[in-house]
Structures are given as structure tokens and as C-alpha cells.
Amino acid sequence: MKAAVRRRRNWAGWLFVLPAAAFYVVFVIQPLAMTVQYSLYSWDGIGVATWNGVQNYLRVFTDPDLFAAILNAIKLIVFFSAVPVVLGLAIAATIRRIAASRLALVARTVIFLPQVIPLVAAGITWSWLLSSTGLVNQLLSAIGLESITRAWLGDFSTALPAVGVIGAWVLLGLCTLLLLAGMSKIDPALYEAARLDGAGAFREFFSITLPSLRQEIGVCVTVTVVAALASFDIVYISTQGGPGNASMVPGLEIYYLAFSEREVGLASALAVVLTALVIACALPIQWLTRDRSS
Amino acid sequence: MVVILGGSLAAACAAPGSGNAQPTAAATSAAPMSAAPTCGTEPITLKAYYETGFPITKALSDEFAKQHPNVTWDIREDQFAVITQNAPRVLADDPPDLMRLPQVSELVKNNLLKNLDDYAKVFGWDQWPASQLEQMRLAPGGAVRGEGSLYAMGLNFSMTGVFYNKKLAEQIGMTTPPETLADLDAALAKAKDAGLAPIAQFNGGATGGLAFPLQDLMASYGPPAPINEWIYQKPGATIDTPSNLQATQHLEKWIKAGYFWKDVNAVDYATMMSRFIKGDGLFMFNGDWESGNLDKQMAGNIGFFLMPPAQAGGKRAAMSAPLTFGIGANAKNADCAAAFLNWVATDTQARTIGVEIGGSHPMGPADAPMPTVAAGSVTENTLAAGAQIATDNGAMDFIANATGAIYAKSWTPNLQKLVAGEQTPDGLLKSVQADYQSQVKGG
Incomplete structure (x- = not known):
């Protein structure tokens, strides 16, 4: 009797989930499955496709241009992930110490602002700042560094780092805000105890703040690593992958392959590889940073 | 719901594209049209x-x-x-x-x-x-x-060639358009010595604008017909020919001489136009779709000539x-x-x-x-140029139009590398030809 009731309840639960599940299947699972299917064909997007087996996947790993795009995405992790998280920790710790002052509010707003601005607008602004006559070069010239001025986004050695700087600027605000929220949850008694034991600001930071923020850091790293690997808009607006593929990333390459070159199969294969790469990076981060106490 | 899902899953099992209505080649009408069609x-x-x-x-x-x-x-x-x-x-x-x-x-x-x-x-x-x-x-x-x-x-x-700023041309003593490639080289050198930017061109992002001067140089060194055959994908056609190599080497010489803006790899088409109109640049390789605009913005100060041939009296050619x-x-x-x-x-x-x-x-x-x-x-200049190209039979399509992807995926990155000194003229042509062959075969 009891078992029957429970079973009926389970059924009712599934019924409530059904609308959401249907949407998930139609708009997430099905496109994913179709992408996997397309990746096994050679298809121009219009005519009848021909079976291609794993040929597309072989090309993803053997075509130096495609593989270089994947490597570029991995290099971008330094800028999109490491810089915002480390800098975000420092900024959040500083803001927390001056939390009561009006300056903290201003600082929070200014740092979060890039998150509010549409990425396309940010990309255009930065391409002006980084142009050969832009503000960055003007400042460098003003302090006597004219010799290193250049068109930052048009130079082979600096295009990818320049894109990375834009990404770091965008993501710094998000990380700072998340970490700041995490810090406000830490019991102030811990700090008081530490101070009584004679700990300084650095000791406080490494012994209390950092360990307590494990989960927040995990979220920051996951979000920013995914943003680096799947980057598209910043690159598309600022360099379009140029010069000479120096800043090409998989997201942009997939778009070019599918819509300009009409190699839907190869584009899908690269998309599947990218998805696998994102999952392969995100899962260990989740595992490393999950809360072990619970 | 289940029906929709079932339907789409069933469709997903067939080869992509087989579910679409495939238009078939319309059989040419049995009887030829008797009268010219109208809108009625x-x-x-x-x-x-x-x-x-x-x-x-x-x-x-x-x-x-x-x-x-x-x-x-x-x-x-x-x-x-x-x-x-x-x-x-x-x-x-x-x-x-x-x-x-x-x-x-x-x-x-x-x-x-x-x-x-x-x-x-x-x-x-x-x-x-x-x-x-x-x-x-x-x-x-x-x-x-x-x-x-x-x-x-x-x-x-459309007709392409070289626009020039008449005021700046006067400054270096250029009174008539160059008759040979050597004349053009001399004018470029004089402009450089006078502290002017010799050539206004774009080559940034996904748009390799150096393809304009490059193809003009190709047509200056050699006949346009083989270039067209390559663009039209005639079997056996190649872009890697001795005269095209000379042309690419000539372009490299221009790059090394500093005839292009230092930041040319970051300049897009719109930026090139606004700088040229402001007077930054003596020559610009471009097409007559800008004639009306330039007549308005640089009234009386803008001239146009077809790319001069390498040999005096040679035939002229242009992308058209x-x-x-x-x-x-x-x-x-x-x-x-x-x-x-x-x-x-x-x-x-x-x-x-x-x-x-x-x-x-x-x-x-x-x-x-x-x-x-x-x-x-x-x-008036560009229309007259069109007439000369017709007599010289010198019309070429753009090398960027050979395949759907050759411009963005091959010409542009290779030209950007040539500017940065990361590609040689010989390597550029070989790389483009290799991409072309794989695209013609694959597409």
C-alpha cells in the first residue's frame, strides 16, 4: 500500500518535470545528437550528405590550422582564467578590508561594469584603444616607450595576448563579485581568533580566506575556463582570427567552417571535440574544488 | 510531444539533407521562348x-x-x-x-x-x-x-585600378599617371623620401586587401588569361607560375621598402577609406564603386589610372x-x-x-x-579605363573569388604573414595553390 502511494507520487513528479524535460530534449539533447551525427558526414548544408566515418575527426587533429586554433584556446585560459581569479582575489580581499567606506561601493561598481556592457561594444572600444593611434599607444609614447608601440591587434606576436587582455578585463568583475560574496559568508570570529594569535594580513588571507573560498574559486575557474575555450565574440569583433590565424579560436573556426566554407561535417566534428575538451577541463575542476566536509 | 520527438529522431537517422526537397535541374523548356517575357x-x-x-x-x-x-x-x-x-x-x-x-x-x-x-x-x-x-x-x-x-x-x-591624391602627386612632381611599372616604382620611392605614405591599403582582420596590388602586379608581369583560368577552376590551372612569383616578390619589395602603413595588418577597408580621404596616402588600389564617393569627398583632387604594365606599351589589365x-x-x-x-x-x-x-x-x-x-x-576616368580594358581584353575576375573560402582561409592569412615577414613569396603561392587544390577537390 505504502509502496503504491510512493510510486504514484513518483509518477506525479515526472509529470511536473515533463515540460522542462521536453524543452531540454528538443533544444539541447537533439541538437547535440544531430551535431554528432553531422560530424560523421561530408555535407555542404544543402544537398544530400555523404558518409565520411571518422575522417572529419582525423582532420581536426592533423590539419595544423585547426589544431592551432585549439592550442590558442588553451593559451587563452591564462588570460581568461588565471588573471581574473588571482587579481579578483587580491581586489576582493582589499575591498573587504575597506567594506564600510564609500570607496568600496565605487570600486565594486567600476570593476563589475565590464560585465554589464555588451561584449560587442567592449570589443569595439578595445579595438580603438589598441589601434596604432589608440590610447594605449598614446600613453606609451607619452612615457617614452614609443619604440614598443604597434597595432596590438594586427601584430602576430601580440594579437592573441591582446585578445586575452580584453577577456581578462571582462571577466575580472565577475570573479571579484563572486569572491566578495563568498568572503562575506566567512565567520568574522575566525579572523578575530587569528588576530589574537598574532596573524598578519597575509597569514589571515592564506589560512582563512583562501580555504573558505574553495567553492567560489571553483565556480570562477569553471566559468572562466569555459569562456576561454568557447570564446567567440571578443575574437570575432577585435581580430576575426587574424592576422594570419594568429588569434584563431575553435568557436570562430567552427563558424567559418559551417557558414563560409560550408563544411558542416568538419565544423560539427570540431564542435564535438571542443565540447569534449570543455567537459574534460570542467569536471576535474569541479572535483578538485567541491566541498569535502559535507 | 512524442510524435514530434519521434518524427525528428526518425529524420535524424537519415543522411543530413536527404529530407529536404531537392530542386532538380529544370529541364530547358521544350519550345524556345517566342517573345521576350514582360511583367504583364x-x-x-x-x-x-x-x-x-x-x-x-x-x-x-x-x-x-x-x-x-x-x-x-x-x-x-x-x-x-x-x-x-x-x-x-x-x-x-x-x-x-x-x-x-x-x-x-x-x-x-x-x-x-x-x-x-x-x-x-x-x-x-x-x-x-x-x-x-x-x-x-x-x-x-x-x-x-x-x-x-x-x-x-x-x-x-566594376573596374579596379589605382586612385591617387592629385595634391600629393604634385608635391612629388608626378604630373601624369605612370606609364610603366618602373614609373610607378619611382613615384613610390619619391613619395617615401618626401615623408608621405606611398600606398593606402587595408589588410586587417579577415580581409586581405593586399590582394588588390598583388593581382595588379600579376597582370603587370604576365597575361590575365592564365589567372582567369585559375579563378574559373579550369583543370590543371595553377597560381604558382614564374610571372606570378615575380609579382609576389615585387609586392614583398614594396612591403620591405615601407610603402604600406606600418599597421596595415590592422587596417580594415573603412579605415583605409577615411585615412585616404583625409590625405594619408598617395596611391590606393581600389575599384570604381568608390568613384562617386571620392568625387564628392575629394572633389578635383582625385585621379585614377589602370595598373601600368611592366614593359612600356604593354597591354593593361584590371580586375573587373x-x-x-x-x-x-x-x-x-x-x-x-x-x-x-x-x-x-x-x-x-x-x-x-x-x-x-x-x-x-x-x-x-x-x-x-x-x-x-x-x-x-x-x-569619367574610370569609365574611360573600362573602354581601354575592353580593347586590351584585359578583364580579370578577382583571385579572391576562385573558391568560396580561398580569400578568408588562404589569401588573407598568407598576405598578412608576408607583411609580417613570416612568409616568403614562393611559400605564399605554394600555400595558396595547395589550399586551392584541396578546396576544389573537396568542394
Whole structure:
């Protein structure tokens, strides 16, 4: 009797989930499955496709241009992930110490602002700042560094780092805000105890703040690593992958392959590889940073 | 829900694309057309898909509707890049009567465009200078361009060459346009010595604008025919020829001499135009679609000449391409759209609009009346250049149009590398040829 009731309840639960599940299947699972299917064909997007087996996947790993795009995405992790998280920790710790002052509010707003601005607008602004006559070069010239001025986004050695700087600027605000929220949850008694034991600001930071923020850091790293690997808009607006593929990333390459070159199969294969790469990076981060106490 | 899911899953098991209605090559009508098609007298709505930023299409459409009161237009506009991406889908799902076309090989291969041979016969387009229509002809299956059936029609055809700033030219003592490549080299060196920027050009992002001077140099060192064969995908054609190598080496010499802006790899087309108009740059390799604009913005200060040949007295050549429009294979009002295309080339008023607003030479018979243009304007220069190219038989399509992806994926990165000193002239041609072969084979 009891078992029957429970079973009926389970059924009712599934019924409530059904609308959401249907949407998930139609708009997430099905496109994913179709992408996997397309990746096994050679298809121009219009005519009848021909079976291609794993040929597309072989090309993803053997075509130096495609593989270089994947490597570029991995290099971008330094800028999109490491810089915002480390800098975000420092900024959040500083803001927390001056939390009561009006300056903290201003600082929070200014740092979060890039998150509010549409990425396309940010990309255009930065391409002006980084142009050969832009503000960055003007400042460098003003302090006597004219010799290193250049068109930052048009130079082979600096295009990818320049894109990375834009990404770091965008993501710094998000990380700072998340970490700041995490810090406000830490019991102030811990700090008081530490101070009584004679700990300084650095000791406080490494012994209390950092360990307590494990989960927040995990979220920051996951979000920013995914943003680096799947980057598209910043690159598309600022360099379009140029010069000479120096800043090409998989997201942009997939778009070019599918819509300009009409190699839907190869584009899908690269998309599947990218998805696998994102999952392969995100899962260990989740595992490393999950809360072990619970 | 289950039904929808089941249906889409079933569809997912078949090969992609097999579920779409596949247009088949329309059998040419059994009996040839007896009379030239018209738009009739009944109210008719022409569905058009145009490129944003070309006022000529709108002006021509308005004038056509004025002369044919039963015709109304339903016009949709997009950027060219968007049209390129959407063309196959739009033509398959919702074919417009008239559409601005990107590179057509793939569209013809998939039977998405109407074969215009019957119209050409009945309207007499086949009596026009053959070079006007050559680029829009495709062999069966769309494999080779430049021969076969007509699949598109131009509203006018553009002409490229070298624009120059007359005031800056005076400054270095250049009173007449260069007659040979050596003259041009001398002028460039003088400009550099005088502290001027010798060449205004773009080469940033995904748009390798050095393809303009490069192809001009190719045509300066060698004949245009082999270049066209390569663009048309004739079997065995190669871009890696001795004269093209000389041309690429010459371009490299210009780069190393500092004739281009230092940040040329970060300059896009719009930036180049605004800098050149402001007086930053003596020469600019570009096309007559800017003639009207330059006449307005640099009135009296702008000149144009065709790329000079390497040998004195040699023939001139130029990239020259029609502004192509096509008719959907399953378009509802194909006859009326064809009548419009014929009207654009033959109606006096339409030809005037083509020159005054489009800035380029109209299509049509060689002896068709030409509208008068202001004496001394750059538009007059470019129209005269068009006539010389016709006598020298020097029209070329763009090397960027050889395949759908060759520009973005091969020319652009390689030219950017050449600027940065990361590619050699020989390596550039070999790399482009390798990409071309894989694209021709794969596509």
C-alpha cells in the first residue's frame, strides 16, 4: 500500500518535470545528437550528405590550422582564467578590508561594469584603444616607450595576448563579485581568533580566506575556463582570427567552417571535440574544488 | 510531444539533407521562348533580396516601378557576409525573384539558380561583348566557371585600378599617371623620401586587401588569361607560375621598402577609406564603386589610372566583375525579374542611374548610349579605363573569388604573414595553390 502511494507520487513528479524535460530534449539533447551525427558526414548544408566515418575527426587533429586554433584556446585560459581569479582575489580581499567606506561601493561598481556592457561594444572600444593611434599607444609614447608601440591587434606576436587582455578585463568583475560574496559568508570570529594569535594580513588571507573560498574559486575557474575555450565574440569583433590565424579560436573556426566554407561535417566534428575538451577541463575542476566536509 | 520527438529522431537517422526537397535541374523548356517575357499588366509583386549599402539597387527598383505601375517591390536587405551565409538556405526554402549573389559555384551545383540561357537568347544578351557575361557562365554541375550556361546577370560591372591624391602627386612632381611599372616604382620611392605614405591599403582582420596590388602586379608581369583560368577552376590551372612569383616578390619589395602603413595588418577597408580621404596616402588600389564617393569627398583632387604594365606599351589589365544578381530556380515571377535585368542594361534612364549612382559601367551592347558625366571627374576616368580594358581584353575576375573560402582561409592569412615577414613569396603561392587544390577537390 505504502509502496503504491510512493510510486504514484513518483509518477506525479515526472509529470511536473515533463515540460522542462521536453524543452531540454528538443533544444539541447537533439541538437547535440544531430551535431554528432553531422560530424560523421561530408555535407555542404544543402544537398544530400555523404558518409565520411571518422575522417572529419582525423582532420581536426592533423590539419595544423585547426589544431592551432585549439592550442590558442588553451593559451587563452591564462588570460581568461588565471588573471581574473588571482587579481579578483587580491581586489576582493582589499575591498573587504575597506567594506564600510564609500570607496568600496565605487570600486565594486567600476570593476563589475565590464560585465554589464555588451561584449560587442567592449570589443569595439578595445579595438580603438589598441589601434596604432589608440590610447594605449598614446600613453606609451607619452612615457617614452614609443619604440614598443604597434597595432596590438594586427601584430602576430601580440594579437592573441591582446585578445586575452580584453577577456581578462571582462571577466575580472565577475570573479571579484563572486569572491566578495563568498568572503562575506566567512565567520568574522575566525579572523578575530587569528588576530589574537598574532596573524598578519597575509597569514589571515592564506589560512582563512583562501580555504573558505574553495567553492567560489571553483565556480570562477569553471566559468572562466569555459569562456576561454568557447570564446567567440571578443575574437570575432577585435581580430576575426587574424592576422594570419594568429588569434584563431575553435568557436570562430567552427563558424567559418559551417557558414563560409560550408563544411558542416568538419565544423560539427570540431564542435564535438571542443565540447569534449570543455567537459574534460570542467569536471576535474569541479572535483578538485567541491566541498569535502559535507 | 512524442510524435514530434519521434518524427525528428526518425529524420535524424537519415543522411543530413536527404529530407529536404531537392530542386532538380529544370529541364530547358521544350519550345524556345517566342517573345521576350514582360511583367504583364496585372499587379505583380517582385520579391528581392539586396545587399545593404548599395543605393543603386534601390534607385533602379524605384525607377522600374515608376515606369511599370503594376510592379511593386518586396525588398529585404542584408550585409554581403550575411547573404553569403544565407544564400543556399534562402534559395532552397523561400526563393526570391531577384537576389544579389555571392560566389555561385555551390548554388549551381545544388540546382538553386535558374538557368538564364533562354532569356539571354530572347533578349539578345548573347550579342553583347562576351567578356561581360563570361564570369557568370558555369559548365554543367557548376564545376568550371567562364563557360557554359548563364546563371547570373550584372547590374553593372566594376573596374579596379589605382586612385591617387592629385595634391600629393604634385608635391612629388608626378604630373601624369605612370606609364610603366618602373614609373610607378619611382613615384613610390619619391613619395617615401618626401615623408608621405606611398600606398593606402587595408589588410586587417579577415580581409586581405593586399590582394588588390598583388593581382595588379600579376597582370603587370604576365597575361590575365592564365589567372582567369585559375579563378574559373579550369583543370590543371595553377597560381604558382614564374610571372606570378615575380609579382609576389615585387609586392614583398614594396612591403620591405615601407610603402604600406606600418599597421596595415590592422587596417580594415573603412579605415583605409577615411585615412585616404583625409590625405594619408598617395596611391590606393581600389575599384570604381568608390568613384562617386571620392568625387564628392575629394572633389578635383582625385585621379585614377589602370595598373601600368611592366614593359612600356604593354597591354593593361584590371580586375573587373559584374554586380551579380540571379533568379531563384523556383522563383514565382522569374519572367518579370528577367525583364527587369534586361531593362537595367538597355533603358537609357536605368543606364544613367547605373553610372551616376553606381559609379560603374553599365552592362549591355557595346554601342549602347552612355550617359554624360562631369568632365575631369574620376568617374569619367574610370569609365574611360573600362573602354581601354575592353580593347586590351584585359578583364580579370578577382583571385579572391576562385573558391568560396580561398580569400578568408588562404589569401588573407598568407598576405598578412608576408607583411609580417613570416612568409616568403614562393611559400605564399605554394600555400595558396595547395589550399586551392584541396578546396576544389573537396568542394
